[in-house]
Amino acid sequence: MGDSHYFITGTDTEIGKTFVTCGLLVALRDRGISAAPMKPIAAGTIEQDGVSANEDVHALLATYGKPLRTSLVNPYCFREPIAPHIAAAHENRVVDLASIRTAYDTLRSSHDTVLVEGAGGFLVPLSATESMSFLPVTLELDVILVVGMRLGCLNHALLTAEAIDARGLRLAGWVANTVDTNMSCFAENVATLTAALPAPCLGIVPRLPPSCPTASAKVAATFLNIEPLLD
Numbered sequence: 001m002g003d004s005h006y007f008i009t010g011t012d013t014e015i016g017k018t019f020v021t022c023g024l025l026v027a028l029r030d031r032g033i034s035a036a037p038m039k040p041i042a043a044g045t046i047e048q049d050g051v052s053a054n055e056d057v058h059a060l061l062a063t064y065g066k067p068l069r070t071s072l073v074n075p076y077c078f079r080e081p082i083a084p085h086i087a088a089a090h091e092n093r094v095v096d097l098a099s100i101r102t103a104y105d106t107l108r109s110s111h112d113t114v115l116v117e118g119a120g121g122f123l124v125p126l127s128a129t130e131s132m133s134f135l136p137v138t139l140e141l142d143v144i145l146v147v148g149m150r151l152g153c154l155n156h157a158l159l160t161a162e163a164i165d166a167r168g169l170r171l172a173g174w175v176a177n178t179v180d181t182n183m184s185c186f187a188e189n190v191a192t193l194t195a196a197l198p199a200p201c202l203g204i205v206p207r208l209p210p211s212c213p214t215a216s217a218k219v220a221a222t223f224l225n226i227e228p229l230l231d
Contacts, residue, residue: 004113004142004172004229005108005113005114005115005116005139005140005141005142006024006113006114006115006116006141006142006143006144006172006229007116007117007118007135007136007139007141007142007143007144007169008020008021008024008115008116008117008118008143008144008146009118009121009122009132009136009143009144009145009146009160009164010118010120010121010122010145010146010147010148011121011145011146011147011148011153011156011157011160012120012121012148012156013119013120013121013124014148015146015147015148015177015179016146016148016177016179016205017056017117017118017146018039018056018059018060018117019059019177019205019216019217019220020144020146020175020177020205020220020224021037021060021115021117022037022059022060022063022213022214022216022217022220023203023205023216023217023219023220023221023223023224024115024144024221024224024226025037025060025063025064025115025217026063026217026218026220026221027221027224027226028112028113028226030221031226031230033112033113034110034111034112034113035111035112035113035114035115036064036068036073036107036108036110036111036113036114036115037060037061037063037064037073037114037115037117038060038072038073038074038103038104038107038114038115038116038117039054039056039057039060039073039074039116039117039118039119040074040075040076040100040103040104040116040135041074041075041076041078041084041095041100041118041119041126041132042054042056042057042074042076042077042078042119043077043078043079043080043081043082043083043084043087043119044078044079044080044081044082045077045078045079052077052079054074054077056117057070057073057074057077058213059213059217060073060117060213061073062212062213062214063213063214063217065214071103072103072106072107073103073107075099075100075103076088076093076095076100078090078091078093079091083120083124083125084119084120084124084125084126084132085125085126085127085128088126088127094127095126095127095130097130097134097135097138100135100138100139101138101139104116104139116135116136116139116141118132118135119132120132121156121160122160122163122164123163133163133164133167133169136167136169137167137168137169141169142169142170142171142172143164143169143170143171143172144171144172144173144174144175144202145157145160145161145164145171145173145174145175145197145199146174146175146177147174147175147176147177147193148177148179149176149177149178149179149180149183149186149189149190150179150180150183151180151183151184153189153193154189154192154193154196157174157193157196157197158196158197161196161197161198161199165198171197171198171199172199172228172229173199173200173201173202173228173229174193174197174199174200174201174202175201175202175203175204175205175224176190176193176201176203176204176205177205178204178205178206178207179207181206181207190204199228200228202224202225202226202228202229203223203224203225204223205220205223205224206223208220
């Protein structure tokens with residue numbers, strides 16, 4: 001797949017970015033491609049085995065399945081599950097893109113590809129002057145968009161695609177992730193997105209029952225088509 005690395009963003013928060021990223025890790029691994037996960041900025045921790053941890057980061061590391069320094073995967077972890085720039089301010093910390101770049105370069109040097117997951121939506125602020133979109137721009141990443149399938153997703157997806165294009169980034173693909181299992185006209189919405197988004201659909205993933213991250217990732221991978229990423 002050449003020298004391809006990806007930024008996984010979503011149409012909103014709690015839309016399935018980590019779930020899809022874990023599925024992509026498995027799908028790539030099944031094709032013999034070594035992929036490293038990264039979530040440079042995470043907000044919200046829980047106590048696990050006496051240690052504060054972010055659930056998304058835990059899921060990524062569990063799916064990766066081999067020893068990998070948490071500080072490389074997740075350079076910035078804030079306690080409160082709120083917008084990163086507010087969480088950082090509460091802890092008197094500043095997100096330094098250079099340190100994220102260093103961690104990314106380390107992962108990139110030892111893997112075929114790196115999947116860098118954002119936090120929240122594409123334009124969630126990181127500071128008074130920077131947004132999450134600075135990550136794919138700084139790291140020169142193509143973008144994969146996770147569309148949370150629910151009422152309102154068409155507008156959110158198209159706005160996000162415009163924002164991606166406006167920053168000179170390439171949308172490499174998108175994934176329809178079922179958020180609302182009772183969404184009206186689900187197929188019609190997928191068809192609209194397929195026609196309107198300037199990138200291939202990499203899969204339509206159903207809502208899965210609660211399970212451990214690795215089990216969910218293996219199931220999610222079966223609904224993903226990564227061929228467009230391998231061309």
